[in-house]
Amino acid sequence: xxxxxxxxxxxxxDYKHFSAGRAIEVLPxxxxxxxxxxxxIGAPCEALVQKGDRVKTGQIIANSNAYVSAPVHASITxxxxxxxxxxxxxxxRAEMIHIQREGEEEWEYLEKVKDWKWTPKSKLLEIIRNAGxxxxxxxxxxxxxxxxxxxxxxxDSFILNGVECEPYLTADDRLMIEHTDRILLGMAMMxxxxxxxxxxxxxxxxxxxxxxxxxxxxxxxxxxFKVVPLxxxxxxxxxxxxxxxxxxRKVPAGKLxxxxxxxxxxxxTAYAVAEAIIDAKPLVQRVITVTGDGVKTPKNLMARIGTxxxxxxxxxxGFKDDVKEVFMGGPMMGMTQYHLxxxxxxxxxxxxxxxxxxxxxxxxxxxxxxxxxxxxCPMNLMPxxxxxxxxxxxxxxxxxxxxxxxxECGCCAFACPANIPLVQWIRVGKLRFRDxxxxxxxxxx
Amino acid sequence: xxxxxxxxxEEKQQxxxxxxxxxxxxEVKNPETPAPKKDPxxxxxxxxxxxxxxxxxxxxxxxxxxxxxxxxxxxxLPAVIASIFFFGTAAMVTIMVAIFSAMVAEFACNKIMxxxxxxxxxxxxxxxxxxxxxxxxxxxxLLTALGSVVAIVFGKQVFGGLGANIFNPALIGRAFLQxxxxxxxxxxxxxxxxxxxxxxxxxxxxxxxxxxxxxxxKPLLIGNIGGCIGETSAIALLAGxxxxxxxxxxxxxxxxxxxxxxxxxxxxxxxxxxxxxxHPLFMLxxxxxxxxxxxxxxxMVTSPVTxxxxxxxxVGMGLILVVIRLWGGLPExxxxxxxxxNGLVPLLNRWTRPxxxxxxxxEKKKQ
Numbered sequence: 001x002x003x004x005x006x007x008x009x010x011x012x013x014d015y016k017h018f019s020a021g022r023a024i025e026v027l028p029x030x031x032x033x034x035x036x037x038x039x040x041i042g043a044p045c046e047a048l049v050q051k052g053d054r055v056k057t058g059q060i061i062a063n064s065n066a067y068v069s070a071p072v073h074a075s076i077t078x079x080x081x082x083x084x085x086x087x088x089x090x091x092x093r094a095e096m097i098h099i100q101r102e103g104e105e106e107w108e109y110l111e112k113v114k115d116w117k118w119t120p121k122s123k124l125l126e127i128i129r130n131a132g133x134x135x136x137x138x139x140x141x142x143x144x145x146x147x148x149x150x151x152x153x154x155x156d157s158f159i160l161n162g163v164e165c166e167p168y169l170t171a172d173d174r175l176m177i178e179h180t181d182r183i184l185l186g187m188a189m190m191x192x193x194x195x196x197x198x199x200x201x202x203x204x205x206x207x208x209x210x211x212x213x214x215x216x217x218x219x220x221x222x223x224x225f226k227v228v229p230l231x232x233x234x235x236x237x238x239x240x241x242x243x244x245x246x247x248x249r250k251v252p253a254g255k256l257x258x259x260x261x262x263x264x265x266x267x268x269t270a271y272a273v274a275e276a277i278i279d280a281k282p283l284v285q286r287v288i289t290v291t292g293d294g295v296k297t298p299k300n301l302m303a304r305i306g307t308x309x310x311x312x313x314x315x316x317x318g319f320k321d322d323v324k325e326v327f328m329g330g331p332m333m334g335m336t337q338y339h340l341x342x343x344x345x346x347x348x349x350x351x352x353x354x355x356x357x358x359x360x361x362x363x364x365x366x367x368x369x370x371x372x373x374x375x376x377c378p379m380n381l382m383p384x385x386x387x388x389x390x391x392x393x394x395x396x397x398x399x400x401x402x403x404x405x406x407x408e409c410g411c412c413a414f415a416c417p418a419n420i421p422l423v424q425w426i427r428v429g430k431l432r433f434r435d436x437x438x439x440x441x442x443x444x445x
Numbered sequence: 446x447x448x449x450x451x452x453x454x455e456e457k458q459q460x461x462x463x464x465x466x467x468x469x470x471x472e473v474k475n476p477e478t479p480a481p482k483k484d485p486x487x488x489x490x491x492x493x494x495x496x497x498x499x500x501x502x503x504x505x506x507x508x509x510x511x512x513x514x515x516x517x518x519x520x521x522l523p524a525v526i527a528s529i530f531f532f533g534t535a536a537m538v539t540i541m542v543a544i545f546s547a548m549v550a551e552f553a554c555n556k557i558m559x560x561x562x563x564x565x566x567x568x569x570x571x572x573x574x575x576x577x578x579x580x581x582x583x584x585x586x587l588l589t590a591l592g593s594v595v596a597i598v599f600g601k602q603v604f605g606g607l608g609a610n611i612f613n614p615a616l617i618g619r620a621f622l623q624x625x626x627x628x629x630x631x632x633x634x635x636x637x638x639x640x641x642x643x644x645x646x647x648x649x650x651x652x653x654x655x656x657x658x659x660x661x662x663k664p665l666l667i668g669n670i671g672g673c674i675g676e677t678s679a680i681a682l683l684a685g686x687x688x689x690x691x692x693x694x695x696x697x698x699x700x701x702x703x704x705x706x707x708x709x710x711x712x713x714x715x716x717x718x719x720x721x722x723x724h725p726l727f728m729l730x731x732x733x734x735x736x737x738x739x740x741x742x743x744x745m746v747t748s749p750v751t752x753x754x755x756x757x758x759x760v761g762m763g764l765i766l767v768v769i770r771l772w773g774g775l776p777e778x779x780x781x782x783x784x785x786x787n788g789l790v791p792l793l794n795r796w797t798r799p800x801x802x803x804x805x806x807x808e809k810k811k812q
Contacts, residue, residue: 366608410502417508
């Protein structure tokens, strides 16, 4: 059978063997956790607790009245030590609540429902919001917003994203193997909320065990889902690419998946939804892959949100001698970490430490217009041109070459033989273009 | 400070040794306790080297610019061997002189322009080699060197070095020699074998154009004919060209569209009147067409990056070549066809932007 996929893209070395065979281990709650107030796309939360307060696991400690937002929960039982700026995995320091563990673990649960099938949809959405669930694939868009499309959009298909196309990461893979039923249940719940009857599960073909497990349980439990094995290619897990791979629909430029009648959710999100509705547990933990050739024993850990990265590495017996780079997420889109005090956030799918064997500092050459980036770009853009226009600071031309369509997957910079930091220049270009349009708007008014 | 191993990666400590880091360091307990080190900065990272803080992607493909250049040079080796086989030491000397002077010119430009040294990226070697392959076998050494210098200085460095030039540098050098020394550039020596004296004679294209004599296909294919040192052996060039296409160093569309256009356009004319116009296979195998199509037109810097642009570029070169060869004043037109289309490349790149993902639907919706 010919596996479906999208056009272009590329095949980075996958390095999943480090942690692929390792079952998920539950990491005991850390002594100290640092919980950022903003862990999602949307309005930031405001802290509801004060220094010195006692908090229970699962208690809402920060919330916002805005619709596009998700509350933040205490992930351990203990005392709030401080609310201050700490190291954040996404770069600059950010406001966080520092909780120190104290006493026995006590839980504060969400509202329990008797039978989700007979619960009003608005109630289920409220539970999902109160559980603080956001897209756990890394985009961290609040899930209750995604599951509540405007009335003028008709959704006909639901895609569960089990692609995990980033090298190194195996968290979703393990979750699909070990918690198959929960994921399928979460998917059924989300489809019920959306009132959608066509469900697809997209999994890349390099996870045969996950595909087999999912396929088996779907059939055994009589779900009307279709497991779609996909050809291995990066960035298949990107929403637009996945929709094309599975349904051959193209999301129009500047539009959202719901404009083509599709909602995509990650397997981690489906798992969290099932946990919230069945067990009444809010999102206080997630699976994170701790891997890389710089880690002594790579593992997949179920870690509490806010656990500092150093605790994860210590749980994996620490580093080998020669660690050259540490990044959160995969190597293609992940953020380099400059400090191991940075905590696990809702969007952390992995933390990778690589040794100098795999990190090279390469000299940059001038662009020789080989077109490798054009051949790699899954969005069919011309990265070399966008990068050149960005460097020359010509924002007026950037729109002509579709800069806003760039998904920053990193394919162009990966493919570039001259080692030009193309994605980075495109990001600069996006900012320059934004400033330019803002300036234009100002001049007009 | 024995517990103090919680870790800042070293840069962070250097750039902002903040109060709260130090405070935290004391509070944090770390179950994995490496023995205290002499250097207080090396804790979790025992290596003394700093860790990297860089934006994504952290993985990198295997290609590199010098690799591209050396692959092209390697792909030219069959043609180089063939040229030495057919034209003897004269070819070898020309090649060596051209490469050497190109590197010297590159080095001098680097020094004068105070850019970093770029002679090791392979592009100067490639330019020198390509110039040598497009010169007649008995070309004077000093003029060969001059051609190489012009190619590097005026073909490439005046624009700002590798990647900034509009025209193929090797062809700029050759065009300069052709314009300045037309007689020497068209004095051909036929291949000489073991001991025999070199005899001067015309190229197949010259014979066809000025004397109406057609050459058989077999010598054209093997290379036992008059012509520039690197262009005569079609087989050797095709072997190298295929390697480039398979390794995707050369875009397959360029040779296909260039050669295809020559074949179809030339073939159509031949069908109309076989007495006046040559057979299309003769058109393909004679002159520098194979060399140009696989090694010069495909120069990454001076060819388009978009698929549509590449097709237009190739077809344009093919049309110009046939027009020059059949109706122009010169017997050969590969050089000018490529140079002319090189000039259009910046515009082609701009005009033939591929439709980005999702763009078509957007237009349909508008209608």
